[in-house]
Amino acid sequence: VDHYRVSPKKAALGTLYLTATHVIFVENSPDTRKETWILHSQISTIEKQATTATGCPLLIRCKNFQIIQLIIPQERDCHDVYISLIRLARPVKYEELYCFSFNPMLDKEEREQGWVLIDLSEEYKRMGLPNHHWQLSDVNRDYRVCDSYPTELYVPKSATAHIIVGSSKFRSRRRFPVLSYYYKDNHASICRSSQPLSGFSARCLEDEQMLQAIRKANPGSDFVYVVDTRPKLNAMANRAAGKGYENEDNYSNIKFQFIGIENIHVMRNSLQKMLEVCELKSPSMSDFLWGLENSGWLRHIKAIMDAGIFIAKAVSEEGASVLVHCSDGWDRTAQVCSVASLLLDPHYRTLKGFMVLIEKDWISFGHKFNHRYGNLDGDPKEISPVIDQFIECVWQLMEQFPCAFEFNERFLIHIQHHIYSCQFGNFLCNSQKERRELKIQERTYSLWAHLWKNRADYLNPLFRADHSQTQGTLHLPTAPCNFMYKFWSGMYNRFEKGMQPRQSVTDYLMAVKEETQQLEEELEALEERLEKIQKVQLNCTKVKSKQSEPSKHSGFSTSDNSIANTPQDYSGNMKSFPSRSPSQGDEDSALILTQDNLKSSDPDLSANSDQESGVEDLSCRSPSGGEHAPSEDSGKDRDSDEAVFLTA
């Protein structure tokens, strides 16, 4: 363990430790000993900045949008840390990743159970498959036809192996049309594939037969939509490379449609630009809005949503099946299919259903997690926030349909975190085939089991299974409601606690609901006892010992209270002062990391970090009715006061 004295920007002096998996910063301040843990796999960029009088600054940007600045007194130490981190942040072998060393103290059986929690065969059964139009095909057994597809695939019954193989040869990366979602109510389906290798004039009989088979599998409609999610110009350019899009003249009864979602490079740059805006030291409102517009991020989000809405409408209202593709059919196609499924099927809006949806449309269909999220050192041009965009689409929907989702914002944020954390094996590699070869399930743990175990943290209190919003398709207005799409500060500025609402309605309502449940139980118990007493006029003095109930009860109400009494911290707010303190974010990272660390093998770690996690958060809220903010905060405030008057 290396040992450095370090001071991040906001006054916190401490010691930096580098371990095989984490960067750990422990503050010197004796009463808090606050810790910041950063997984190496979360590190996006490390920037060595010009040395100043105080030391050598190192800026670390994380993939979960945390930004940390370390000031290391000795230039040489700084260089060493820099070199080490560069190496540690870019592992070259899967075995170096955290999930292979992460041990949440579960036995083998529990681990195996974790991996079967989400079962795709069950999911297809739930959709109503197989049926007399769709069947499970074993054509991709041992990944013989397409190595980025799963082995278990549903295809129309009339699509013979000959047709499938023929069609696969006419599609990029042999990703032939397969079923993604089947809409029981009217037999329409969402299928997915990659682009056809049509060039300027090539055609393929089997591919045409394949689309025909998809159409026939839906007796309710006499045509199939083919949705190319790329901008038309991009698709046309692909023709020169022997790829391209379906010619309506060659395929009988298709309706072809472009939906212009930009490619991964545009999206990567867009996020980059938006993050630059988030990172501005004290932006004016114009800086922010202009930067947001200029990044184009919300425009891209809307494009993905629009595509999803189009498909959901085609399926549910027109009863038509849809074939979706982009270029390779693993980025935009995954986004669009999963958004459409989410709109169509309430099951995907539940906790488990959402895990299934990601498992199905992203993990099983070969979304290239390793390349897109840079788990291993690779081509930076492959990196792109594809699933981040999908997760944001879900959040945008949650904002508009607050009762429709069983899970809350925290669930989305933690999934995003773990897509990059490499702490669990789910998102490793680029395909099912690679994961099987690596024996991921035998060597790592599943995130889904972890999330499911802690599901109480992820519930949306407004969700009720019998609520009208949880039934059927979500209907969005067709008008171009740009204003519906909002900047998600809970994600992109989530480590800037000061910017977030200081009281969480979700947490408050969850506490109320929990109390309600206790009350229900108590009520029942009281009624029972009352009945007993009334029946048998017994001596009841002993019952006095049951005092625990009222006291337990008052415990809940203080917990409610504590939510209202959020600690005050004004330093992060007055944007005219240096407010973007990296230390602000620490709590959250600690929250996430420590939850996991609690299960890690090192008992010392878990003991320490417990104080730093969300538990600590609550404890500083607890001085109910207290006049003053915690001392730490008031200290910060003094800083900012000075700054105010300086600027004034």
Next chain:
Amino acid sequence: MEFAELIKTPRVDNVVLHRPFYPAVEGTLCLTGHHLILSSRQDNTEELWLLHSNIDAIDKRFVGSLGTIIIKCKDFRIIQLDIPGMEECLNIASSIEALSTLDSITLMYPFFYRPMFEVIEDGWHSFLPEQEFELYSSATSEWRLSYVNKEFAVCPSYPPIVTVPRSIDDEALRKVATFRHGGRFPVLSYYHKKNGMVIMRSGQPLTGTNGRRCKEDEKLINATLRAGKRGYIIDTRSLNVAQQARAKGGGFEQEAHYPQWRRIHKSIERYHILQESLIKLVEACNDQTHNMDRWLSKLEASNWLTHIKEILTAACLAAQCIDREGASILIHGTEGTDSTLQVTSLAQIILEPRSRTIRGFEALIEREWLQAGHPFQQRCAQSAYCNTKQKWEAPVFLLFLDCVWQILRQFPCSFEFNENFLIMLFEHAYASQFGTFLGNNESERCKLKLQQKTMSLWSWVNQPGELSKFTNPLFEANNLVIWPSVAPQSLPLWEGIFLRWNRSSKYLDEAYEEMVNIIEYNKELQAKVNILRRQLAELETENGMQESP
């Protein structure tokens, strides 16, 4: 009555009404002196009652003999009436135009409105200055009520009763009044019980170009300082603007004459700049044709959120001086009737838990806006659709409400009232059946005899049945100072006001209802459990007593 002359056609049949998110309704259009009414003949439920004073602008269009009137309301709603017959349409249009722009205040609806409810508590007497004074007079004896302005002679825009330092006599106040813009001498706005620091507000000092000074003024504000303490003067203009004001006889406090005070300039925009900002914003919200980038650029160009950020930042700074720095402050801009009041009232929201309750907030509006002489009549005469450029309109009060909403959004459990309460106040400030927001100051309200001739908004709001609509189910008393974030990321557009008519709120309303249900059910259980516990305890003691002999 004169209204009859203005109403050229009192009634037209077969008029079709189009409203956003409602199916078109056909019915009979009636014009009365104060209302535009459309009732469908099929059933009585589909009725539109619109106050003429809520109409901001109208457009007419003709296709053949079918006329269309587009009515743009001050609450940003746009409705469309299809009226068969060119003449009827023209008559209706000109009648509406005349009725919605009545010159005389005494012809306004509040003077004709007869309440359909029983007045339990007369809102005109709900928030008397003496009562407000009592709230902190127990904590300090450094302040007194002054009746120097009883006849509105010293300051026409001040109320008859103001709070001033005890050591300053009325004679001195009269002198100070001559040194402050509009006679607005420094008065107490807020007393911070925690540390005895205060917010005062006033008009700008009339130093002029030759640096006039006023010993009484200096004495007055120094009287509020503890020995050895310094105070802060927050000028809501930029230094530049403040300097320019000297040429017109205004100015700012010179360091040399106020050595115990430090001046901070926090620029907040005023008048037509704000009005134009509102017009642009509402235009952007109504424009459905553009794409995402255009929407964001229009939102940005409106500068509305910039103003929100400016105002909140100044208010936070003021609150910080009081609570963290332990220093008293004096706030003023030019007149001290607009940005000054935004800052003083928002600082109180931040500092004082009481102002986050319904009654406390009403008291705040009464004290810091109505009594303090915010010229509602001038500022709220027109809204976002007015095309006549007048000098005095400005959404100062709406900006204040928006800022309150921003804090409410960040502290959703710390306010006793909900968003609907703020929306209701916005509506009534622009068009109302109540007299509360009529006139520009207390002096005008007295002359209009509003207390005798009109009903107070508070009389209506504070009925239990109405209050329940405005009560925040999440409220838990929070005695702390609440520090909002003023980062742009933390200040979104107030959709409840600006997108209210452009998007369906069905799902959000359902969510609110669900929230209420969760909390109501909890309270219900709580009550049941308490009853049972008591019963059980009674039974137990009974048994115990039976046992003991």
